[in-house]
Amino acid sequence: MRALRISVIVLVVLGVLFTVADRLAVSYAEDEVAAKAQSSLGLSETPDVSVKGFPFLTQILGKNLSRVDVGLDSYPAQVDGTSITVEQLDIELRDLKLGSNYSTATARQADGTGLITYEELGRAYGELLGSDSTGLGIAFGLADDGRLLITLQASVMGQRLNVGDVPGDITLEGDRVRVNVDKDELPSLPAAALSQVEALIDEQAGVERTISGLPDGLSLDAVTPGEQGLELSVSGSDLRLVG
Template sequence: MRVARIVLIVVVILGGLFIAADRIAVSVAENRAANQAKISEGLSSKPKVSIEGFPFLTQAAFGKLDEVKVTANDIAAGDGDQTVRIENFHADLHGVKLSDSYRRAVADSADGLAFITYADLTKAAPSWLAISSAGPAADGTSRVKLTGTWHGAKLSVLSEVRVKGDDKIALHADKLPTAITALGLENEVRRQIDFTVQLNHLPAGIGLTSVTTTPDGISVAASGKNVVLAN
């Protein structure tokens, strides 16, 4: 009985040491992945990387992690002079293959969600235009409200916001006021209020899929396969 108790104590201690070693190892791996993701994507701050599942060492030994969660805040996205701030981005990556001493990580598949406030979306629009919530649409489309003063004329219209390609969101206004269309100025106005914004600095391999409006901003969903977390 005493020998059995001694063996049990040893097993418990060894198990505790393994758990401690496993947690230390996963912490190191998460930190390395976060640092490399920051460098690869040109982020201003290091994202949070969380490796799910236990034990990590067993997963790492086979070179593949079951699931990795990535959260990044305050991302500057855009193309050229037009930029937009992504308040936060979260991605769930599944089947992450590790290589090159954790400097490279590629997921079999991934799903993500980026959130942009109306205030930040307004900053990406022409200076005279403000973007706000339009409330729920009866037809289920995602719309925002555009308001402003254009050459002394008040403008207030609804605009559909949707995904364009793999990495852009586009705004397209509904019918413009008669005061503008009657003067033949619709095309000139639309050149300013119908615009696109590119969302770069997202993991390579993820493509935008849909946009949902909320009272505070827009949520942009993304998904993909063979998604590069770090390279």
């Protein structure tokens, strides 16, 4: 009986030591993946990295990680060449193959989400539309029915006109997005002013624009209005991290 108790104690101790070693190895791997992600993506800050799965040591020996989560507080992208910040970019990397000497890692599949706040979207569109007195001013929010709420100002007949809040939608095709203002919901305006406002919407707000600068291997799947801003869904395959 005493020998059995000793054996159990030894097994428990070995189990604890293995778990500690496993967690230390995970911590080291997370630091390495974070450094590689920072280098690959050209980030100014080190991202948060969490390696999933247990035991980790068997994964690292097999040079295959089942899942790694990467979180970025902010990420710089572009809309038609104008800078725009994607916040809360969280990427789930699955089936990571580690290269020779663990110097590279390639994820077979990646899925993620991000956020462009309405304030940031309005700032970027303000730069895209310019400050010309004949142009269109635009801001964004969320309508009560879940659609995009678009606040418009327009220069009409030499005067700045507060058009007001108009519902709309945002559509995605590939990496191109378009803001669609529901012109049927425009407030009552004199015919001449209404015609000019509709023309400005078509010429400026309704232009198809390209989102670029996402991490290599990731592409946009969906853009949906949310409480804080546009919620992005991204996915990709063969996402490569190098040192």
